Amino acid sequence: MTATTKDKSLIWTEVDYEREGKQVGFLHLPHSVTRSAYGTIPIPIAVLRNGEGPTVFLMAGNHGDEYEGQIVLNRMIRSLAPGQIRGRVIILPAANLPAAMDGARVSPIDGGNLNRAFPGDPNGTPTFAIAHYIQTVLFPMADFHHDLHSGGSSLDMLPFCSARLGADEELNEKALAALRAFGASLSFVWAYTADQRLSSAAAVAQGVVALGGEFGGCGRVSISGLKLVERGVRNLLAHAGVLKDWKIQNDGPTRMVELKGQDYYVYAPESGLFEPFCELGDTVAAGQPCGQVVFPDDPARDPVACHFKRAGLLVCKRHPGRVVRGDCVAHLATDR
Numbered sequence: 001m002t003a004t005t006k007d008k009s010l011i012w013t014e015v016d017y018e019r020e021g022k023q024v025g026f027l028h029l030p031h032s033v034t035r036s037a038y039g040t041i042p043i044p045i046a047v048l049r050n051g052e053g054p055t056v057f058l059m060a061g062n063h064g065d066e067y068e069g070q071i072v073l074n075r076m077i078r079s080l081a082p083g084q085i086r087g088r089v090i091i092l093p094a095a096n097l098p099a100a101m102d103g104a105r106v107s108p109i110d111g112g113n114l115n116r117a118f119p120g121d122p123n124g125t126p127t128f129a130i131a132h133y134i135q136t137v138l139f140p141m142a143d144f145h146h147d148l149h150s151g152g153s154s155l156d157m158l159p160f161c162s163a164r165l166g167a168d169e170e171l172n173e174k175a176l177a178a179l180r181a182f183g184a185s186l187s188f189v190w191a192y193t194a195d196q197r198l199s200s201a202a203a204v205a206q207g208v209v210a211l212g213g214e215f216g217g218c219g220r221v222s223i224s225g226l227k228l229v230e231r232g233v234r235n236l237l238a239h240a241g242v243l244k245d246w247k248i249q250n251d252g253p254t255r256m257v258e259l260k261g262q263d264y265y266v267y268a269p270e271s272g273l274f275e276p277f278c279e280l281g282d283t284v285a286a287g288q289p290c291g292q293v294v295f296p297d298d299p300a301r302d303p304v305a306c307h308f309k310r311a312g313l314l315v316c317k318r319h320p321g322r323v324v325r326g327d328c329v330a331h332l333a334t335d336r
Contacts, residue, residue, distance in 0.1 A: 009122045009133045015047050017090070017141060022048045022082050027092075029129055031109075041098065041126060046077040046091040053087020054240050057142035057208075058233060059134075060092070062114050062149065062199060064099030064107075068215040068225040069148025072233060087242045090138060096127060103219075105152050115147075116195065118202035135202055144178060144240050145203040145210050148229060151217025151316065155328075158280050158315045159225055160257075161213040161232060162188040164200035174209045181239035182211065182232040183250030188315070189258035189336055211236065218319045257333035263309040266290045266330040268323040270304045276329070282314045290330050293323060308332065 015025040026042035033039060058076070060069025073093035080089065094100035096114040098107040106113045112127025120132030139145065151157040161184040163175040179187050190212075193201050203210035215229050216222035235250070237243035268274060276291040278284055285308070292303040312332030323329065 007122045011133045043097045048082050049088045050082040050085050054143040055088040056144045057090045059095050060148040061094035061100040063105045065152040066150040067221045068229050072229045085242050116197045118197050139206045142208050145208045147199045147212050150215050153219035156217040156319045157214040159215050160186040160188040164190045164210045166204040183235045187254040187256050191258045191260045256336040258336040264332045268327040269306050271324040274323045284308050286310045
């Protein structure tokens, strides 16, 4: 029988989402292996509740090699007190725990990419079981969801907060208002979603205001990214009406950009060593060379260039030099 999102999750937890106060515990995902026949994968979770009010669900570690969100949410679990809020805050700081502990984009257990696993499968491998629990248990409780990302090991990014748009215009307006409240100097709108397996797309489909963002890259921890996430998450909580006594802070007006189609991306045309021609933040023209692939093992062979298909702002570029055909080497945004 094919599993559906209506099937009950096998994940269990001692956390009571309706209890007042602060709880820090685990989502226990049954995982039977040779070294532990009745074992579980204990995924950390925190819940703070203080009376009636909205629910904000904060998540990091969707990809394990993206660190700014993991650090800030861990800090927030330690520092945030129930008396500072009204309503509920749910924090999942290392959503795909096996990937987070491995410092990798995907899980070392099943090779699963959590951000390509929704709506998940309760009877599937760990990554899909985690996605199913988020889809069927956490999203239905949430009014706002923020999934904190960075470029990970393979990409370098201009730091930005982002919003995912869908078919519901009222929900879109709420998402854009939350995006502005976050207070990043660059705000990014995903107006094109080809892949519905993303956490933010799954949240939007359930009527949840869904934010994301890229706050670092190159597999490092960005100090400026940490500061942006720390302030921005508190801005979001205040905007949602959850965090009391916090005045929304920013560094001035945000530049609003968007990605509207597949032609915003550039891919490596061959396998080899990628030589970029442009820097993050550059404004490029349609047809302009993005870079070229050179062949150290065949120096007599001419390099193969790749080009931007449209004009725009370079917000993402590949970090490692080695590429294989089909690797994303850049993507653009245009002013909204």
